[in-house]
Amino acid sequence: MGDWSGYLTLILEGARTTVLLTVLGSAVALVVAFVAGLGRLSPVAAVRWLATAYIEFFRGTSIFVQLFWIYFVLPMTGLWAPTPMQAGVLALGLNVGAYGAEVVRGAIQAVPRDQYEACIAVNLTRFQRMRHVILPQALPLMLPTFGNNAIELLKATSVVSLISLADMTFQAQVVRSQTGSTLVPFVTILVLYFAMSSLISLAIRACERRVTRGLDGVR
Amino acid sequence: MEWDWDFTWSIMPQLLAGFRITLVATALGAVVAAILGLVFAILRRSRNRLVSRTTGLVVEFIRGTPLLVQLYFIFYVLPDLGIRLPALTAGVIGMGLHYATYASEVYRGGIEAVSRGQWEAAKATNLTARQTWVHVILPQAIPPMIPAMANYLLAMFKETPLLSAITVLELMNQAKSVANSSYRYVEPMTMVGVMFLVVSVISVVGLRWLERRYGRVGG
Amino acid sequence: DKLDDLKEAGTVRIAIGNEPPFTAIGADGKVSGAAPDVARAVFAALGVADLEASILDYGAMIPSLQAGRVDAITAGLFMKPERCDAVAYSEPILCDAEALLLPAGNPKGFQSYEDFAKDPEARLGTPGGGTEEKLALDAGVPRDRLIVVPDPQSGLKMVQDGRIDAYSLPVLSLNDLLAKSADDTLEVFAPVQGAPVYCDGAAFNKRDTDLRDAFDAELAKLKESGEFAKIVEPYGFSAQAAISTNRETLCAQE
């Protein structure tokens, strides 16, 4: 028993893994969300169909199963054997990205039709419409939900212990079995998780203030 | 490692037994979430600052930390405080509590989506507060909530594998158990994936129908 | 071949469990315990200096080995016929008998898995898919009274909380668990009557029998020199038990 500061270090190492997974996973999710979200609005039917299939598949099955497939089944096909970190980031990113894609689509569609029509009336091209008018207005609508998605992703990192990634929950388990104490490691990580999710909320709120500057009174 | 159909069929009874527990846990958890969610929503609207702030903090905390860790807490730490819940009960309470925080947001959104004009018309026709809720606000607020609620129901269903951490013998736990004693991972895990996917696909179709039928609250 | 690859890389990847005293993780994160220590000694003799250990679920170990994620398992994964079919075992390393963790004085008098089958109220905890679960099922303990416990610490807690009447693991695991908890209301009952003594070995991918044979050769030398006993006995394992039996016997033992 005893050496608490040592075990705390262990948990903090786990916290580093959790943060890394969250940051990288969110980055993947963000990219995927925009690609798939815009894909669903594409004028090309095949692209729309592909995006829909991806979104429905990843929202439809649970993250456990996805992680299992990426980590254990994908290598058996001989294509690619991701490291645990790669598999974790990929599974989390693809899973949360599927939810994010729907947010992107919803926000773009929530920009009033009026705005598309005004773009046509001043003769902007499709790309110019998206880039200069629609996305700048859709972004503030996406941000709050993106924040929630990032928190969901943070919480989901605890499942990566399935594939032997030593994240925070996993390290808490290790500490628990090495020290025999249940209360201390779990209270510690609860506090740490809450601190991390609060940090995400704060960051998102700061972003929101930035992008909505000058937009007041619109919504 | 190739697929073995005989083996697949031989484990089906065990998997289906787990599937039944999964469904029971989801259904009971949903009931708890729906009721507790309404309680949270009402407490958060309270005029008493202390009540609304405290509820807000509790809700944020529960939402910001992983369900897995909360389940550990309820199952392994609460007995130290003299509360010893059976595994399934602990699981239902844990999931219900966690999803109640989501449900409370849906309730809030649904209630706020009823236009101010309806409250005012109710006042102008001199209805009491209770009559206003029962006859005017709730009948309009609840139908648009249904799709969002159903969405969370599905999300909760997909998170039931976490219950294996507190010894509930649900689908994922059964599959792991089978896998561990047979050293065949691919068949049981794939069947779990298939079962989840089947339920999800059916639910998504149902969800689309609900969304068409009742519309949607917020983004 | 495989051994050359490992020498080249300078490290070997092994899977370990999270179960003292088979494995232990220090506050500094350093991996020790009987199984990794033996593996470290043998691989050092083979010319592979470093050992990279990842902690896995017992159930995930064999799939990881098959998927090429680890080179060997040294985790107290006992030899049994089905496992011997799935992986290539080395000669035995760590041997242990089954035991029960239960309230001090064993008030209900449990001595064998059959006793749990007979008492309609008795609830027994075991790891999911582990040896103990199998033995209990074979002894006639019904599924609904056989609780799948995710990890030893949870098992201890559940006995303390009265959720289960006993928790079954190998003797040394329970001894270590009980020692750490310093709980004198509990005791370890060992060995469980009618349950065989099991031994583990280092497990390799079936493709890597060459590596396994090389491992066996060095392991035999260690056993010979007495070095082996020096490693395992401080953890409470009997070196003699491992030396006096062999793979064939164990793989045939149901």
Next chain:
Amino acid sequence: MDQPIIRIQNLQKSFGTLTVIDGLSFDVMKGEKLALIGPSGSGKTTILRILMTLEDISGGRIEVCGEPLYHMARNGADVPADEAHLHRMRRHIGMVFQHFNLFPHKSVLQNITLAPVLTKGERRADAERRARELLDMVGLADKADYMPSQLSGGQKQRVAIARALALQPQIMLFDEVTSALDPELVEEVLEVMQRLARETDMTMLLVTHEMGFAHDFADRVLFFDKGRIVEQGPPDQIFTAPQEDRTKSFLRKIIAAGQRV
């Protein structure tokens, strides 16, 4: 028209730091038809909303039918009214909104009968009979079982008028009841209101931007600006011989925009 049915004394209303109504006083006689006109943001809607108890007041006193509206006597002293007092006072007052605010999940008939049955305990059969009479009066006898979403704007507004009348209030408040309507549909609503004004002795307060209608409808016109009465008098005087510059410039703009007054 002998005694004031509404008495507003030194009324104050602020939203945060913005003072919207500042020391307003006026009386309304029983049976009087009053039109409130004035530029956007001058506080016309706010006054009606205060009378309907949809807002709190920041100061002053209002009496309706001889009783204080936002106050009540307790142990001889005036204390702020509680919900029960407000509920009792609201019986006297009905309101029709710019955006109708019909209950979208209830049929036309249910919209009208809901309140009488719930708040006055009328029997359903009685309430329905009277609802049908009212629908007949507003020219919608055949629409009783329609849902609001199946009606045009003008029809919705006429249902809203019937709904307010069903409670038989002594005072009716109309806030720009035609400004959300297509021009072609305006007339059918104004016609109903004109009939009401002629045929009943209800007290009516009307906020409107239709100067022509205000002219025909009202006994007295109040011209508001910045939460105060700038000028008041009979319609002929206000519309044809306004005294104040603010009134003149307002009317000039309205006429320039193409309205008759």
Next chain:
Amino acid sequence: MDQPIIRIQNLQKSFGTLTVIDGLSFDVMKGEKLALIGPSGSGKTTILRILMTLEDISGGRIEVCGEPLYHMARNGADVPADEAHLHRMRRHIGMVFQHFNLFPHKSVLQNITLAPVLTKGERRADAERRARELLDMVGLADKADYMPSQLSGGQKQRVAIARALALQPQIMLFDEVTSALDPELVEEVLEVMQRLARETDMTMLLVTHEMGFAHDFADRVLFFDKGRIVEQGPPDQIFTAPQEDRTKSFLRKIIAAGQRV
């Protein structure tokens, strides 16, 4: 005014099973000011939207500035226009909407310069100089750096007009540009349009419910009902001596609702 700048031939437009425009044909001369009036739902907006290529057509043919709008020649045959053709044709046409549709995240100046810079490749400095001239013309020289949310409705609409003018289209479409405005704000917008009509030789099509303004503004008035032209002619004739019953009854209702014509 010598050659048709817009030529509509046998135009058909349906939404699903609902036919909204059914075999409509008319020409508009270069420089002509046209007012489209008629009851709600008669298809006036739809015609403007079709000219702005905001809708597809179901049949018929439109020519603008001598070129087909929804068709293009390919290998000698007429094929449906692609996005590139539409993009080219839209240079000729500008539109002002009922709800302004300003870009809320861009300042007034940016609203005006965005399209010239992006679509015509004008240099920013040039575009801004001209934008300021246009703002001056609509009386908003001092509001260049405001955000749309800081403007009143009338100001927003004048910015929208400036934005459309910045692209120097030959044809301007106005769809009920004052009907979302407070009455007091209507005049400032109409004044700008009147100036435009007098001072430029742009072709203008105006949909409006303000009969008085249509009268003053237009060279020719088209009265629509159910997607067809019921009657057309100079404003004096349509407003003071309409021939068709449908026109007469429409104007009667408008007048009854308080408008001058």
